[in-house]
Amino acid sequence: MQPRDLSDHVAYEAGRGIEEVARELGRDPSDFVKLASNENPHGPSPAAAVAIRETASSVSSYPKAVHADLRSAVADRWEVTDEQVWLANGGDGAIDYLHRATVVPGDTVLVPDPGFAYYGMSSRFHHGGVREYGLEREDDFAQDAETVLEAYDGDRLVFLTSPHNPSGSTIPLADVETLADATDDETLIVVDEAYGEFADRDSAVALIEGRDGFEARDDVAVLRTFSKAYGLAGVRLGYAVVPDEWSDAYARVNTPFAASELACRAGLAAIDDDEHVERTVGTARESRAYMRENVDAHVWESEGNFVLVDVGDGSVVADEMQERGVIVRDCSSFGLPGCIRITCGTDEETERAVATLNDVLATLD
Numbered sequence: 001m002q003p004r005d006l007s008d009h010v011a012y013e014a015g016r017g018i019e020e021v022a023r024e025l026g027r028d029p030s031d032f033v034k035l036a037s038n039e040n041p042h043g044p045s046p047a048a049a050v051a052i053r054e055t056a057s058s059v060s061s062y063p064k065a066v067h068a069d070l071r072s073a074v075a076d077r078w079e080v081t082d083e084q085v086w087l088a089n090g091g092d093g094a095i096d097y098l099h100r101a102t103v104v105p106g107d108t109v110l111v112p113d114p115g116f117a118y119y120g121m122s123s124r125f126h127h128g129g130v131r132e133y134g135l136e137r138e139d140d141f142a143q144d145a146e147t148v149l150e151a152y153d154g155d156r157l158v159f160l161t162s163p164h165n166p167s168g169s170t171i172p173l174a175d176v177e178t179l180a181d182a183t184d185d186e187t188l189i190v191v192d193e194a195y196g197e198f199a200d201r202d203s204a205v206a207l208i209e210g211r212d213g214f215e216a217r218d219d220v221a222v223l224r225t226f227s228k229a230y231g232l233a234g235v236r237l238g239y240a241v242v243p244d245e246w247s248d249a250y251a252r253v254n255t256p257f258a259a260s261e262l263a264c265r266a267g268l269a270a271i272d273d274d275e276h277v278e279r280t281v282g283t284a285r286e287s288r289a290y291m292r293e294n295v296d297a298h299v300w301e302s303e304g305n306f307v308l309v310d311v312g313d314g315s316v317v318a319d320e321m322q323e324r325g326v327i328v329r330d331c332s333s334f335g336l337p338g339c340i341r342i343t344c345g346t347d348e349e350t351e352r353a354v355a356t357l358n359d360v361l362a363t364l365d
């Protein structure tokens with residue numbers, strides 16, 4: 001017996017941690033700083049760390065079935081009903097749930113190129129096809145309704161990433177509305193706001209709920225995560241906000257105990273820790289401005305907690321930087337072999353990354 005034919009499936013390339021890199025290079029982990037996976041340089045919210053410790057003694061019990069208290073806290077944050085919040089094992093889990101709730105064999109899903117790999121992976125798991133719309137580097141990866149509509153062909157799901165990974169570009173809400181109006185009734189527009197806290201733009205939840213001059217609608221969903229601004233990537237907690245009409249589907253598609261009790265306790269503590277989020281967002285804004293001003297190469301304007309840099313050869317530059325103790329993301333796997341992506345770090349980490357990169361660029365000249 002063998003697995004089914006998985007030749008169309010591409011494995012997710014997760015960034016390697018400091019321990020792994022240090023072991024491979026035979027070096028001390030303290031030599032390294034990792035700015036490769038858009039993690040929070042300030043760590044988790046301190047309140048969440050306390051909540052995780054306090055939950056330790058009760059993990060022999062199953063989590064509460066619907067995570068009612070966290071669902072309510074997230075619902076309050078967005079002023080939606082509890083049923084409109086689909087908690088999941090990270091934003092990735094929420095992407096899976098939206099596929100389970102929509103895609104049947106033969107359907108297609110439209111995703112950005114370059115873009116976050118898991119959209120396409122999830123579609124394939126659910127026997128869907130993957131189609132792409134291009135975001136052009138010459139246009140600074142600009143996102144608008146027209147670019148997506150040119151590629152659209154009755155796809156069941158259309159993924160928008162705002163801010164976009166890896167470029168940091170965003171899409172105006174008016175364009176999301178135009179897209180939702182122009183696509184079929186059976187198409188759901190998914191606005192992935194994994195990096196939403198770092199951007200100046202309002203959330204597309206306004207479109208779902210009919211706020212800020214928009215009409216309420218049943219064909220837009222929003223993805224959010226606790227991995228970035230809340231610093232909880234390791235506990236795996238994310239969610240989708242869906243239209244009211246979609247509420248019933250969650251119970252039918254979610255995995256039993258969609259999020260762990262540790263994740264839920266941590267999330268509940270973190271969601272009230274505005275100070276930690278504000279500090280994190282402030283650091284990211286300063287870091288990306290510093291990188292744009294001081295890197296000796298083109299740095300795209302970004303609304304995320306990372307910047308994309310045009311370095312000529314991303315693989316060579318990332319390797320050289322890693323040798324010098326700074327781990328960044330080579331963007332070859334995004335189809336951008338000339339680029340690296342650098343996560344916004346603390347002041348000290350950002351300054352070290354910029355000095356190291358400029359050093360490497362000077363030696364390659």
Ligand code: PMP
Binds near residue numbers: 090161165
């Ligand atoms: N969307 C985008 C655009 C991402 O970059 C990521 C993480 N890299 C996710 C979703 C999922 O994040 P998580 O599963 O950690 O919530």
